[in-house]
Amino acid sequence: MHLSFLGASRTVTGSKFLLETGTRRILFDCGLFQGLKELRLRNWSQLPVRPADIDAVVLTHVHLDHSGYLPLLVKNGFHGPVWCTPGTADLCAILLPDSGYLQEEEAARANRKGYSKHKPALPLYTRADAVIALDRLETVPFGMDFDLGDGLRARFHHAGHILGAASITVTGKRWAVPSSCCTTTPSGCSRNGRRSFPITSSACRSTDPMHTEVTDSAGGGVARGTAQFAGPVGGEPQPARRTRSFSFG
Numbered sequence: 001m002h003l004s005f006l007g008a009s010r011t012v013t014g015s016k017f018l019l020e021t022g023t024r025r026i027l028f029d030c031g032l033f034q035g036l037k038e039l040r041l042r043n044w045s046q047l048p049v050r051p052a053d054i055d056a057v058v059l060t061h062v063h064l065d066h067s068g069y070l071p072l073l074v075k076n077g078f079h080g081p082v083w084c085t086p087g088t089a090d091l092c093a094i095l096l097p098d099s100g101y102l103q104e105e106e107a108a109r110a111n112r113k114g115y116s117k118h119k120p121a122l123p124l125y126t127r128a129d130a131v132i133a134l135d136r137l138e139t140v141p142f143g144m145d146f147d148l149g150d151g152l153r154a155r156f157h158h159a160g161h162i163l164g165a166a167s168i169t170v171t172g173k174r175w176a177v178p179s180s181c182c183t184t185t186p187s188g189c190s191r192n193g194r195r196s197f198p199i200t201s202s203a204c205r206s207t208d209p210m211h212t213e214v215t216d217s218a219g220g221g222v223a224r225g226t227a228q229f230a231g232p233v234g235g236e237p238q239p240a241r242r243t244r245s246f247s248f249g
């Protein structure tokens with residue numbers, strides 16, 4: 001099992017955390033990179049995982065740096081459920097189509113003014129794409145466990161911040177820790193403070209700029225509290241069968 005930071009690492013936008021077990025790939029948050037052009041260009045980069053191979057998405061809250069990539073993920077082949085609180089779903093129904101509209105407006109403006117090197121400039125996604133993505137939303141109330149498969153269970157906790165915002169606790173049973181994790185990213189393991197339970201592995205080592213950054217900064221993300229282990233602490237080897245929990249938010 002490992003956790004990869006596909007965004008919100010060395011920047012605060014583009015929040016996407018990919019949790020992989022032997023049989024499941026769960027994406028926590030699905031946010032847009034925002035701000036500087038250098039960051040926004042990352043929205044056009046291919047993800048290091050095929051959207052069709054992601055089993056489910058879980059959203060912490062609606063802000064576009066946490067949910068705004070969802071229409072593109074669905075457009076590119078994701079067809080699983082998107083778990084969120086009822087408040088987040090209500091706000092997604094407003095913000096995501098609006099985001100698509102703004103993307104279309106920006107492309108139209110670039111074509112009118114001729115400042116894009118792309119002829120024609122295209123939107124990242126459209127309002128129609130966003131409306132289609134809304135069909136994937138599945139709501140769960142705060143405080144109630146829901147099943148993510150392969151023994152993974154998640155629960156939303158009130159987080160303040162904005163209507164519907166949640167921290168997410170994920171608990172897994174029968175998780176085996178791949179021994180290769182520690183040997184392939186020793187620096188990341190030591191920064192994470194848990195040699196026996198690293199949160200990234202060789203899968204993150206890549207020449208792709210976005211993914212390389214994920215590898216380099218995974219420990220920093222944890223240090224900032226972007227993702228926090230809530231499981232037992234210790235440096236002893238972990239048995240293959242035990243219960244672990246994460247919290248996101």
Ligand SMILES: [Zn+2]
Binds near residue numbers: 063161
């Ligand atoms: Zn926010």
